[in-house]
Amino acid sequence: MSNSPLLELEGISLSFKGVKAISDIGFSVAEGEICALIGPNGAGKSSLLNVINGVYRAQQGRIRFAGQQRRVMHPHAAARGGIARTFQNIALFKGMSVLDNVLTGRNLKRRSSWLEQALRIGRAPGEDDRQRAAAERVIEFLRIQPWRDEIVGTLPYGLQKRVELARALAAEPRLLLLDEPMAGMNAEEKREMSRFIVEINREFGMTVVLIEHDIGVVMGISHHVVVLDYGRKIGDGSPEQVRRNPDVIAAYLGVRPAAASGLFPHRSATWHSFSKC
Amino acid sequence: MAFFFEVLIGGLLAGVMYSLVAIGFVLIYKASGVFNFAQGAMVLFAALTFVSLLERGVPFWLSFLVTLATMIALALLIERAVLRPLVGRSPITLFMATLGLAYIIEGVAQALWGAQVHGLELAISDAPLALGGLLLSQFDLFAAATAAALVVLLSLLFNRTRIGLALRAVADDPRAAMSVGIRLPRVWAVVWAVAGFVGLVAGLLWGARLGVQFSLSLVVLKALPVLIIGGFTSISGAIVGGLIIGASEKLAEVYLGPLIGGGIENWFPYVLALLFLLVRPAGLFGERAIERV
Amino acid sequence: MLYREAGQFSVRYADDRRFFRLRQDRLGLAALVLFAFIGVPLLGNDYWFSAILIPFLLLSLAGLGLNLLTGYAGQLSLGSAAFMAVGAFAAYNFELRVAWLPLLASLLLGGLVAALVAVVFGLPSLRIKGFYLLVSTLAAQFFVPWTLTRFSWFSNDSASGVISAPPLLMAGYDFSSPAGRYLLTLAVVSALFWLGANLVRSELGRNWMAVRDMDTAAAVIGIPLLKTKLLAFAISGFYLGVAGSLWAFTYLGTVEPHGFDLNRSFQILFIIIIGGLGSILGNFLGAAFIVLFPVLLSNLAGLLPTGLIDAGQIENLQKMAFGTLIIIFLIKEPEGLARLWQRFRERTRRWPLRH
Numbered sequence: 001m002s003n004s005p006l007l008e009l010e011g012i013s014l015s016f017k018g019v020k021a022i023s024d025i026g027f028s029v030a031e032g033e034i035c036a037l038i039g040p041n042g043a044g045k046s047s048l049l050n051v052i053n054g055v056y057r058a059q060q061g062r063i064r065f066a067g068q069q070r071r072v073m074h075p076h077a078a079a080r081g082g083i084a085r086t087f088q089n090i091a092l093f094k095g096m097s098v099l100d101n102v103l104t105g106r107n108l109k110r111r112s113s114w115l116e117q118a119l120r121i122g123r124a125p126g127e128d129d130r131q132r133a134a135a136e137r138v139i140e141f142l143r144i145q146p147w148r149d150e151i152v153g154t155l156p157y158g159l160q161k162r163v164e165l166a167r168a169l170a171a172e173p174r175l176l177l178l179d180e181p182m183a184g185m186n187a188e189e190k191r192e193m194s195r196f197i198v199e200i201n202r203e204f205g206m207t208v209v210l211i212e213h214d215i216g217v218v219m220g221i222s223h224h225v226v227v228l229d230y231g232r233k234i235g236d237g238s239p240e241q242v243r244r245n246p247d248v249i250a251a252y253l254g255v256r257p258a259a260a261s262g263l264f265p266h267r268s269a270t271w272h273s274f275s276k277c
Numbered sequence: 278m279a280f281f282f283e284v285l286i287g288g289l290l291a292g293v294m295y296s297l298v299a300i301g302f303v304l305i306y307k308a309s310g311v312f313n314f315a316q317g318a319m320v321l322f323a324a325l326t327f328v329s330l331l332e333r334g335v336p337f338w339l340s341f342l343v344t345l346a347t348m349i350a351l352a353l354l355i356e357r358a359v360l361r362p363l364v365g366r367s368p369i370t371l372f373m374a375t376l377g378l379a380y381i382i383e384g385v386a387q388a389l390w391g392a393q394v395h396g397l398e399l400a401i402s403d404a405p406l407a408l409g410g411l412l413l414s415q416f417d418l419f420a421a422a423t424a425a426a427l428v429v430l431l432s433l434l435f436n437r438t439r440i441g442l443a444l445r446a447v448a449d450d451p452r453a454a455m456s457v458g459i460r461l462p463r464v465w466a467v468v469w470a471v472a473g474f475v476g477l478v479a480g481l482l483w484g485a486r487l488g489v490q491f492s493l494s495l496v497v498l499k500a501l502p503v504l505i506i507g508g509f510t511s512i513s514g515a516i517v518g519g520l521i522i523g524a525s526e527k528l529a530e531v532y533l534g535p536l537i538g539g540g541i542e543n544w545f546p547y548v549l550a551l552l553f554l555l556v557r558p559a560g561l562f563g564e565r566a567i568e569r570v
Numbered sequence: 571m572l573y574r575e576a577g578q579f580s581v582r583y584a585d586d587r588r589f590f591r592l593r594q595d596r597l598g599l600a601a602l603v604l605f606a607f608i609g610v611p612l613l614g615n616d617y618w619f620s621a622i623l624i625p626f627l628l629l630s631l632a633g634l635g636l637n638l639l640t641g642y643a644g645q646l647s648l649g650s651a652a653f654m655a656v657g658a659f660a661a662y663n664f665e666l667r668v669a670w671l672p673l674l675a676s677l678l679l680g681g682l683v684a685a686l687v688a689v690v691f692g693l694p695s696l697r698i699k700g701f702y703l704l705v706s707t708l709a710a711q712f713f714v715p716w717t718l719t720r721f722s723w724f725s726n727d728s729a730s731g732v733i734s735a736p737p738l739l740m741a742g743y744d745f746s747s748p749a750g751r752y753l754l755t756l757a758v759v760s761a762l763f764w765l766g767a768n769l770v771r772s773e774l775g776r777n778w779m780a781v782r783d784m785d786t787a788a789a790v791i792g793i794p795l796l797k798t799k800l801l802a803f804a805i806s807g808f809y810l811g812v813a814g815s816l817w818a819f820t821y822l823g824t825v826e827p828h829g830f831d832l833n834r835s836f837q838i839l840f841i842i843i844i845g846g847l848g849s850i851l852g853n854f855l856g857a858a859f860i861v862l863f864p865v866l867l868s869n870l871a872g873l874l875p876t877g878l879i880d881a882g883q884i885e886n887l888q889k890m891a892f893g894t895l896i897i898i899f900l901i902k903e904p905e906g907l908a909r910l911w912q913r914f915r916e917r918t919r920r921w922p923l924r925h
Contacts, residue, residue, distance in 0.1 A: 055790060079792030091787035093780045095848070103773075104780050108792040110773050114801065117772035118765050124772075125584065132583045171791065312701060362901040368701055369646055370900055373843055376836070377896030384889030387882075498708065498832075505705055538720040547709035554698050554705065 004067070006031040006207050007052070007175060012061035014047055021047045022058070022231045029175075029224065034201050034208045036218040039228035040251065045211045046088055048228070049177050052209070053078040053085055066174065080108060084168035085177035088211075090160050094153035098144060098163050101152055102135045105170030109134070138170045142196060158189050162196075169200065176200065178210035182217060190214060194221055219243070227251070284531050285524055290417035292523020293424045294486070297479040298496055299503040299515035300427070301472040306509045307448040308468035309360065310368065314375040317497025318382035319473060323348050324480030325386050328395040341477075348473030351382075356466045379497075395484075420482050424516070427478060431471075431512060440467055448510070502550035522546045589767060606756055611749045619748035624821045626854075626861045627752075627759045628813050633841040633853035634766050635809030640839075641847035642770055643802035644782025645695050649688075649707030650810050650838040652714035655830035657684035657811025658733070658818040659724050665736040666726060673740050677758065677815050684811025685804040687714070692803030696796055699785075711835055715827035725826075732826045735819040751820035758816060762809060767850050769805070778802055779848070840892060844899055846906030855907040864888055 005028035014022040022044045029035045037045045050056040052063065054073035063070050065081060084105070093101055109131065112123035139145055142162050147155060152163055161181060168176060181197070182190045198221050200206050212218050218225060218239070225242040227235030229251040235242045242248055298320060305313045313319075326347050330340035359374055435441040446454040447464045455461055483496060499522070507518025529545045578593060580586040590596045614623070636650045661680025664671055671679070691710040695703050718724045718731055725731040738745040738754060745754045769775055777798045780788040789795050818825040837860060845856020864884075871884055903909055 053790060055786070075789045076792060076794070079790065085790065087787070091784055091790075093783035093787070095783050096776065096779050100776055100779070104776050104788075104793070105791055107773060107777060114769070114772065114774040117774065118769045120768055128587065129583045132586075167791065359897055366900075366904075370904065372701065373839075374897050374900050376839075377893040377900070380889045380893030380896070382893075384886045384891075384893065387889070388886040501705055501708065505702060538716075540716055540720070544709060544712035544716055547705055547712060550705050551694060551709050554702055555694060 005029055005064075006066060007209070008064040009048075009052070010062045010064070012048070012051055012058045012063075014044075014051060014056060014058045020231055022051070024061075025228070025231075025233045026061070027226050027233065027236050029207060029209055031174075031207050032201070032205050033223040034197065034210070034221055035224040035226060036222040037209060037211045037226050037228065038213070038215070038218055039234075042230075043228040044231040045228055046179055049085065049179055049209070049211060053083045053177060079171070082171075082174035083177065084171045084173035084175070086161070086164045086168050086179055086181060088179045088183065090157075090164050092152045092160055092164050092167070095151065097149050097151055098155070098166075099135060099139070099148045101163055102138055102166045102170045103131060105138075105167035106131050106134060108171065134172075135170055138166045141169070141199075142166050157184055161185070161193070165193075165196065174207060176206050176208045178208060178212075180211050180213065182212060182214060190217060197221060284527050287414070287417065288524035288527030289520050290414070290421050290523070291527060292520040293417075293421045293516075294479070294482060294519075295496075295499055295503050295523055296516045296519025297420075297424050297427065297475065297482065299500045299507065299519055300431070300512055301475040301479065302500055302504055303510060303512055303515045304431075304468055304472045304475065306504075308444055309447075309465050311360070311371045311375060312368065312509070313472070314372060314497065315355075315378035315382055316472070316476060316500065317495065318379040318386070319348070319351070320476040320480040320483065320496065322351070322382050322386050322480075323473065323477040324484040325390045325395070327477070327481060328484065329390055332395070344477055345474060348477055349470040352469030352473045353466050356462060356469055360465060361462060416486065420486075423478065423482065427475065428512060428516065431475075434471070440464075444468060499546060502546040505550040506553050522549070525549055587771065603760070606760075607753070611753060614749070614752070616748040619752040620821075622861060622865070623752055624755050626857050627755050628817050628821060629838070629841060629857035629860060630853045631759050631762060631816075632810055632813040632838050633845060633857055634763065634850070635806045635813060636838050637842045637845075637847065637849070637853055638766065638770070638778070638809065639802050639806035641842055641849070641852075642775060642782065643778035643799065643806075645692070645799065645802060646701065646703055647707040647806075648704055648832070648835050648839065649691060649710035649714075651814075651830040651832070651834035652707075652710045653684045653688050653807045653810035654814025654817060654834070655714055655718060655827055656687045656807075657681055657814035658825060658830070659718055659827075660684065660811065661815035662733045662736070662818065663724065663726075673736070673738060674758075676736075677812055680815045681808040681811040684814065685808040688803040688807025688810070689800050692800055692807075695799045695803070711832055715830065718827040730826055732824055733818060734824040735822075738819060745820075755816055755820050758812065762812065763850070766809070770850065774798070774801060840896060842906075843896055844906055846908030847904075849906065849908035851911065852906050852908035855911065859907065863891070867891070 007029040008026075009028075010026045012022055012025045013020070025044075025048065037048065039045055047056060051058045051061075052065075052073065054075040054077065057072045063073050065073070065078075065083070068081070070077075093104065096104075110127065112127050116122040116124040117128075139148060142165060144159065144162055144166060147159060147163075152160060155163070161184075165178070165181065168178075178197070182193050185193065194217055197208060197210065201208055210222075222239055225235065225237065225239050226233060227242055227245070227248045234251055235245045235248040237245075298316065301316050301320070302313060305311055305316070323344055327340050327344045330343060331337070335343070355378065359378060360371075363371055363374055433441075435445060443454070443459045443464050444467065446457070446459055447461060451461060454464075479496075503515060503518040503522050505518070506521055507514030507516070526542045526546055530539075530542050533545075534541050578591070580591065585591070588596070590599060610623070632650060632654060635653075636647060639645050639647050657680045659680075660683035661676045664676040664679050665673070668676075687710070691706050694706045698706070722728065722731065725733050738751065740754070743750075745751055770778075777788070777793045780791075780793055781795060781798050781802075785795060788798075814830065822829070841856035841860050842853065843856075844859055845854070846852025867888055868884055899906055
C-alpha cells in the first residue's frame with residue numbers, strides 16, 4: 001500500500017442552475033480502504049460520486065486520481081483509469097442477459113477489432129474465451145450463475161443490484177464507487193452484500209467508496225467515514241471519531257446533544273442506531 | 278426589393294399553414310407525449326369528409342359540424358383502441374403505433390372516397406390584394422387570420438377553462454394529475470378531439486389551396502421541421518417555427534433554386550431543422566430534459 | 571418432443587457461442603441451406619424466383635440493415651430507402667465507369683459509399699437523441715433522390731434518372747437467368763447474414779444494445795459512444811446499400827431514384843417491427859410477411875365474386891391491414907413474429923408437457 005492516497009478531492013463545488021449542490025468539499029481516500037459517504041438525504045452524496053467519475057462537472061475544485069491531477073474528470077477517462085461504479089437507480093442494460101451485461105463491463109479489455117470479431121478470425125476467438133472466463137469468475141464470486149442467461153429486466157431488484165456490482169467488478173477497477181448498494185434490501189440481503197463488499201476489499205485489495213444510509217453497515221465495514229450535510233463536509237475520520245463529532249450528531253438530530261429530546265423522533269432513532277454500534 | 282418582400286411574406290403566410298398542422302401535433306404531444314404521425318392522415322380524413330358532404334349538397338355549416346363530430350368520434354376511438362393499451366410504453370413505440378394509424382386512416386379514406394382530387398371552394402378569392410406597394414394573396418391573409426383566431430381560442434381554452442387546467446396538469450405530470458382525480462382517458466379524448474378540430478381547419482385551408490388529395494397527408498412530414506425549430510411542446514413555438522420554415526423554404530426556392538436546381542423545398546426544411554438541432558437540441562421554445570442518473 | 575435434446579452439453583465456451591446449441595438445430599439449418607442452394611433452383615419456376623424469392627431475400631437483407639441500426643443500436647431511422655438508392659447508383663457507376671472491376675467488387679464498393687453517406691447523416695446522432703434523430707434520416711430520404719435526379723451524371727445522363735442492371739457475369743458464369751439471379755442474391759444475402767449474426771453477438775453488438783438501453787451508463791463504463799453509433803450507421807448503410815444494388819440488378823432490372831422513396835423506408839421499418847426488433851430471424855419473417863401478404867390478399871379477393879373488390883381496393887385493404895397489424899403487434903407482441911416463433915418452439919419442445 002503506497003503512502004499517497006488513491007483519490008484526492010480538493011475544493012469541489014457543484015451547482016445546478018444556481019442551486020449549490022456541493023460546497024467546497026475535499027477529502028482523501030487511501031488505497032485499499034473502504035470509505036463511506038454518509039449524510040441526510042439531499043446532502044450531495046450522489047452528486048459527489050458523479051463528480052468523481054465524470055458524469056457531472058464541478059464548477060470548482062480538483063481531482064487527483066492515481067497520481068494524475070485533473071481539473072475535471074471525463075467519464076471515459078475515469079473508466080479507462082480504473083474507476084467503476086454502480087448507481088442508485090440501477091443502470092443496467094435491461095434488454096440484455098446477465099452474462100452480456102457483465103461482459104459489457106469488460107469492454108475496455110478488448111484488443112481485437114469489430115471486423116475480426118465479425119469474421120471470427122485473428123485475435124477474436126481466443127479473446128472471446130478469455131473475456132468469458134473473466135466474466136464467469138465474477139459471476140461465480142457473486143453467486144449469480146443460475147441467472148446467467150436471464151434477461152436482466154425480468155430479475156428481482158436485489159439480483160439486479162448484484163448484477164450491477166458484477167458489471168462494475170468485471171472491469172477489474174482500482175476504485176469502486178457504490179451508490180447505495182443496499183437500498184431496498186432486507187436485513188439478510190444487506191448482510192450478504194456487506195460480505196461481498198468486504199471480500200472485494202480484502203481479497204482483491206479494491207478501494208471502495210460507498211454511499212450508504214444504514215449506519216450499522218457503515219460502522220461495521222468502513223475504515224474511513226466522510227459525513228456530508230447540505231453539500232458541505234461536516235465530518236471526516238474513522239468511524240469512532242465521526243460518531244463522537246458534535247456537528248455530525250447535530251446534523252442527524254437537528255439539535256445539539258445536550259438538548260436531545262423527542263423533538264425529531266425519527267432522527268433520534270437514527271442516532272440510537274448510530275450510538276449502538 | 279419589393280419582390281424580396283413579396284416572396285418573404287408569401288413564405289410567411291404559407292408558413293402559417295404549416296403552423297396550423299403543427300399546432301395539432303403540439304396539442305397531442307403536450308397532453309399525451311405522443312408524436313402523432315397520424316395527424317396528416319387525420320387532416321386528410323377531415324378534408325375528405327367535409328368535401329364529400331359538400332359535394333352531396335349539404336350546406337357548409339352543417340357539413341362542418343358533421344365533420345367535426347366525425348373527427349371527435351375518431352379521436353375517441355383512437356384513444357380507446359390504440360392509446361389506452363399502449364400506456365407507459367416508450368415514445369418510439371407510440372410513434373410507430375401512430376404510423377400504423379396513419380396507414381389505416383389513409384386506407385379507409387381512399388377506400389371510401391377514391392384517389393381523385395376534389396376541389397374545395399371556400400368562397401375566398403385568391404386574387405391579389407395590394408397592400409403598401411406589395412401584392413399579397415387574399416387567401417393567405419385569410420389563412421393567417423384564421424390561425425391567429427385559432428391561437429387565441431386555444432389560449433382561452435387552456436388558460437381560462439377547467440378542462441384547460443386539467444390539460445395543462447396532465448401535460449405536466451400525468452401521475453400527479455391522476456392522483457388529484459383528473460381522469461386521463463377523458464383528458465386525452467378531449468385533446469385528440471381538439472386536435473381533430475384543428476386538423477379540420479387545417480384540412481379545409483390546405484384543401485382549398487391544393488385541392489383535397491393524398492399529398493395532403495405528406496404535409497405532416499413538413500410539420501416535423503416546424504416542431505423541431507419551435508419545440509414540441511409550445512404553441513407559440515409552432516407558430517414561429519412554421520413562419521421560419523415557410524419563409525426560408527420560399528426564399529430558398531426563389532434565390533437558391535436557380536443556382537443548384539429546382540425542387541429544393543422537398544429537403545431544405547429538413548436540412549435547416551437538422552442544422553438548428555445541432556445548435557439548439559431542444560428547439561427555440563422547447564424544454565430541455567435534464568437526465569437524472 | 572420432436573427430438574432428444576438430453577445429453578448435449580457445452581464443454582467449451584466456443585460451443586456455448588454457437589448460433590444453435592442443439593445438434594438437431596444445426597442439422598436443420600444445414601438442410602435448409604442445402605435446399606436453398608441446390609433444391610430450389612432445380613424445383614422452382616421463374617415466377618417464384620423473380621416475384622417472390624428474390625424480393626424476399628433482398629427485403630430481409632434490408633430489414634437486417636435497418637435492424638442493426640434501429641433494433642440493436644436504438645437509432646431510429648426513416649432513411650433506409652435513401653441508403654439503398656445510394657448503394658444502387660454507386661454500384662451502377664462503378665460497374666459502368668471502372669470496366670475491369672468484377673461484379674462483386676462493385677457491389678462491395680457501392681455498399682461502402684452507402685456506408686459513408688449513412689455516416690454523414692448519422693453524425694447528428696452524437697448530439698441529438700431518440701426521436702429528433704428522425705429529422706436527420708428524413709433529410710437523407712428527401713435529399714438523396716433529389717440529388718440523384720438533379721445531377722444526371724449519376725444515371726449516365728438518362729432522362730429522369732433511370733439506371734439499368736449491368737450484365738451479371740461472374741467468374742465466367744452468366745447469372746442473368748431467374749435461377750441465376752436467385753443464386754447470386756442468395757449467396758450474397760447468406761454471407762451478409764452470417765456476418766451480421768456474428769456482429770450482433772460480438773462486443774460491438776453488445777455495445778450497440780448498451781447504447782440503446784442506456785447510453786449514459788454505457789459511456790460511464792467506457793463504451794465509446796461516437797465510434798459505436800457511427801459504426802452502427804456505417805454498417806447499416808453498407809447492408810442497405812448492397813440490398814439496394816441487388817434490388818436494381820437482380821430484382822427490378824431498371825430502377826429510378828423515386829423507387830427508393832419514403833414508402834419504401836416505411837416498408838422496411840414495418841418489416842422489422844412486425845418481424846421483431848433486435849432479432850436476426852425476425853427480418854426473414856417480416857420480409858416473408860410483406861412479400862406474401864399482398865399475394866394472399868389478391869388470391870382471396872380472386873375467390874370472391876368478380877368485381878366485388880377491384881385492384882385499387884386491394885391496395886387500400888392492404889394499407890388498412892398493415893396499419894392494424896402494426897398496432898396489434900405493438901400492443902400484443904412488441905418483439906414481433908420472431909418472439910411468436912420462439913414461443914411456438916418452446917411449446918413444441920415441451921409438448922405434451924405444459925412447462
